[in-house]
Amino acid sequence: MDWTHRLRLRNLQMLLSLAQTGNMSLSAEALHTTQPGLSKWLKELEDDIGLPLFTRHARGLRPTTYGQVLIEHARRVEAHLDTAREDMRLMREGSSGIVTIGFAGVSSVDTVPMAVLRIVDKVPNAHVRLIENNLDNLINALHAGEMDIVVGPGEASSLLPQVRSETLYAEPIHVVARHDHPIFGLPEITWDDVLAYPWALWAKGTPVRRAFDKALAEIGRYPPVHHVESNSATLNVTLLLHSDMIGVTSRRPASRWERLNLLSIIPLSLGVLGSISMYWREDSVNRVAVRAALESIREVGRDGLLD
Numbered sequence: 001m002d003w004t005h006r007l008r009l010r011n012l013q014m015l016l017s018l019a020q021t022g023n024m025s026l027s028a029e030a031l032h033t034t035q036p037g038l039s040k041w042l043k044e045l046e047d048d049i050g051l052p053l054f055t056r057h058a059r060g061l062r063p064t065t066y067g068q069v070l071i072e073h074a075r076r077v078e079a080h081l082d083t084a085r086e087d088m089r090l091m092r093e094g095s096s097g098i099v100t101i102g103f104a105g106v107s108s109v110d111t112v113p114m115a116v117l118r119i120v121d122k123v124p125n126a127h128v129r130l131i132e133n134n135l136d137n138l139i140n141a142l143h144a145g146e147m148d149i150v151v152g153p154g155e156a157s158s159l160l161p162q163v164r165s166e167t168l169y170a171e172p173i174h175v176v177a178r179h180d181h182p183i184f185g186l187p188e189i190t191w192d193d194v195l196a197y198p199w200a201l202w203a204k205g206t207p208v209r210r211a212f213d214k215a216l217a218e219i220g221r222y223p224p225v226h227h228v229e230s231n232s233a234t235l236n237v238t239l240l241l242h243s244d245m246i247g248v249t250s251r252r253p254a255s256r257w258e259r260l261n262l263l264s265i266i267p268l269s270l271g272v273l274g275s276i277s278m279y280w281r282e283d284s285v286n287r288v289a290v291r292a293a294l295e296s297i298r299e300v301g302r303d304g305l306l307d
Helices: 009-021 024-030 035-049 065-092 105-109 111-122 135-143 191-195 207-218 233-241 251-259 288-303
Strands: 054-057 060-063 098-103 127-132 149-153 163-178 199-202 227-230 246-250 263-266 273-281
Touching: 009 024, 009 035, 009 060, 009 065, 024 035, 060 065, 098 105, 098 111, 098 135, 098 288, 105 111, 105 149, 105 207, 105 233, 105 246, 105 251, 105 273, 111 127, 111 149, 111 288, 127 288, 135 149, 135 163, 135 273, 149 288, 163 207, 163 233, 163 251, 163 288, 199 207, 199 233, 207 246, 207 273, 227 233, 233 246, 233 263, 246 251, 251 263, 273 288
Parallel strands: 098 127, 098 149, 199 227, 199 246
Antiparallel strands: 054 060, 149 273, 163 246, 163 263, 163 273
16 A cells, blocks of 8 residues: 555644654654654554654754755645635635735835735625745745745745745846935936935845846946845835935835835836746645735736826
């Protein structure tokens, strides 16, 4: 018999507990079973699979390469069951289910918020859960089944087969400052002028920051010495609105802030583009809330929604 046919949810919990504690006694206690029984089950599973899942050493257990692969599968199963439990609970309360959307970078101030407005319009009783993080962490959570959709920079690689991706748009990156910044009082604005001010920059390694550094290097300039680094769009905008700091962002959020008379675009060309992509799990698209979210995000990406 295929060894997977003998696995039960209880067994997955046992495997995950051993991975977490690295200790047979602690896991047996947490699972309300005996250490000999847990040890026997693990040996039988390893014999069935034909591969060692843990190495035994003086300090306890450590997953082997094979064990780590199976543990990741177990985590995905557990995450799917958590989503199913939450979906059923919400549906009992009259909801159309849940969709979990992760977002990173400038998508947090334009694409995702405008898409959420469309989701709740399409499916008013859907439950939308939003999580902000860096792209790598979000993609790992997507792989683990802990979220349904990720919106962020179009740079993710090494996606699992069940994860799909789609570029929503690519657009220029602009230099911005608060609308009444003294820089706008100059008859002509040069790079010497803007680099004389402190800056609020995206953290090193982020797509916008890499594009900014690359653009400066091409004109023989270096990033400003006096600057604050952050991965948060909200924090960067707050700094710009309440100081003489200068920053960079892509066209959509820059245009939106300019229309609201908050930030203005400084007429200096960086000559680089930033792209935003959407990533999603193929095995979740049949759920009503997820399907509505995918449609809404595509619409916002296509339409540009600058009102």
